[in-house]
Amino acid sequence: MLLVIHQLDGKRSAVSERTFVMVKPDGVGRRLVGECIRRFEQRGLKLVGLKIQILSTAIAEKHYEEHKDKPFFGELVSFITSGPTVQMVWEGPDAVAQVRKMNGATNCAKADVGTIRGDYGLSMQNNLIHASDAVDTAVREIGLYFEDSELITYSQPDDQWLL
Numbered sequence: 001m002l003l004v005i006h007q008l009d010g011k012r013s014a015v016s017e018r019t020f021v022m023v024k025p026d027g028v029g030r031r032l033v034g035e036c037i038r039r040f041e042q043r044g045l046k047l048v049g050l051k052i053q054i055l056s057t058a059i060a061e062k063h064y065e066e067h068k069d070k071p072f073f074g075e076l077v078s079f080i081t082s083g084p085t086v087q088m089v090w091e092g093p094d095a096v097a098q099v100r101k102m103n104g105a106t107n108c109a110k111a112d113v114g115t116i117r118g119d120y121g122l123s124m125q126n127n128l129i130h131a132s133d134a135v136d137t138a139v140r141e142i143g144l145y146f147e148d149s150e151l152i153t154y155s156q157p158d159d160q161w162l163l
């Protein structure tokens with residue numbers, strides 16, 4: 001979802017995007033929700049949507065439909081529906097790629113130290129957090145979990161420093 005191109009001094013510009021992020025049952029169970037939010041906030045991203053829920057099998061299967069033919073699909077759906085998950089929409093310049101970078105590689109054991117998965121996990125499946133892999137994926141995933149009316153548009157006093 002492309003929102004706006006900020007022209008600053010005629011040289012720099014940044015495309016503001018929205019991306020979908022979900023803290024998985026292991027991340028909630030290990031009390032890492034605040035840590036994930038802290039990292040995205042301090043990076044300068046803006047939280048525009050937030051909810052907590054235990055996913056139904058139907059929504060989990062829809063969310064992960066691209067993996068439906070993979071051998072781990074059944075186990076993945078069981079895992080993601082096994083406890084509370086936190087859904088978030090984060091907004092900011094290049095938000096999709098920046099959040100993916102902050103989460104780290106899918107396999108926590110291979111994720112760089114300094115990323116969420118590299119600092120807090122060792123598992124492939126139980127990898128704490130999900131984020132959209134592209135702008136069009138973000139549009140689809142945000143639409144799965146949020147109504148437009150649940151996403152807030154607002155400005156922050158430090159917006160000018162973060163472009």
Ligand code: CMP
Pocket residue numbers: 067072076106124125126127129130131
């Ligand atoms: P996520 O980024 O949410 O996207 C798909 C998820 O499937 C991934 O994180 C992991 O939780 C899980 N996954 C991916 N590959 C494997 C695998 N080889 N074995 C088990 N789970 C996997």
